[in-house]
Amino acid sequence: MQTVRPYQAGDRDACLALFDGNTPRFFDPSERADFAAWLDTSPHPYLVILRDGRLVACGGHALDGDGTVAALCWGMVAQDVHGQGLGRALTQARLDAIRALPQVVSVRMTTSQHTQGFYAAFGFETVKVTPDGFGPGIDQWDMLLTLFAKDAS
Template identity: 65%
Template sequence: MSTNLHRPYQSADLDACLRLFDSNTPHYFDPSERELFVRYLGRSTQPFFVIERDGVIVACGGYAVESDGVTASLTWGMVERSLHGQGLGQALTAVRLAAIRALPQLRQVEINTSQHTQRFYARFGFETVKVTPDGYGPGIDRWDMLLPLTPPEQEPS
């Protein structure tokens, strides 16, 4: 049986993550976004994870805490296209949301995604706030979505 392991991204993972990106282009990502992804991986100090199956990177994605201090954004989530539908996207999203929920100051999570994955994120409770036709490129609409986080229970006085 295959086992999945998540861990923080390392610079040695770049080529594997680019293979994931390429496997999802042009349906899920516009080719013009590849250089943005490369720059993100090279410069970001925000948390980014990979999921390995039997030693092979099969998914990656991260999150960023926004400057308002109460919002997190899911960033660059993707699964090897030939492995879609096997629960890897759910595992990746669960890892990221658990890390976000561990930061008590955060009150909401936002994501911008496409029409191809918006229903996937809706299953986690994300609600659509805006749709921009061709927002990522021809035929790839941008869906802005928001997930309110339940505030921690207040201690009784």
């Protein structure tokens, strides 16, 4: 059985273990302290997915400035269950939560060359690519998803 629920402080170690299991391919080790700080202090929504009681995915979103742009933050899936639809479920849950906010017109995110194609399938378009932007061998792909077209009148 699979459950999506809000992050709780007791999930911290399991989320850090997901990060560690996705290092160094998807995350540079230098990013771990930033992720731990996010878990400890962020006021933004963060979700976890449990499968048979085990935390297997986590990810959140935040609103920028005036609240019209959202950003996907720190999404990851346990390495041993990649390819089983958990990333899709996590991304869809986050986008559904964002779409429920009528003022949000777009969603931005940064990802790597390893997952940019996954997000492109959701409609995200590449804005910029920075070689080694996250660390050696991990390029930074800045991507944007437009939810609503601005009124041209």
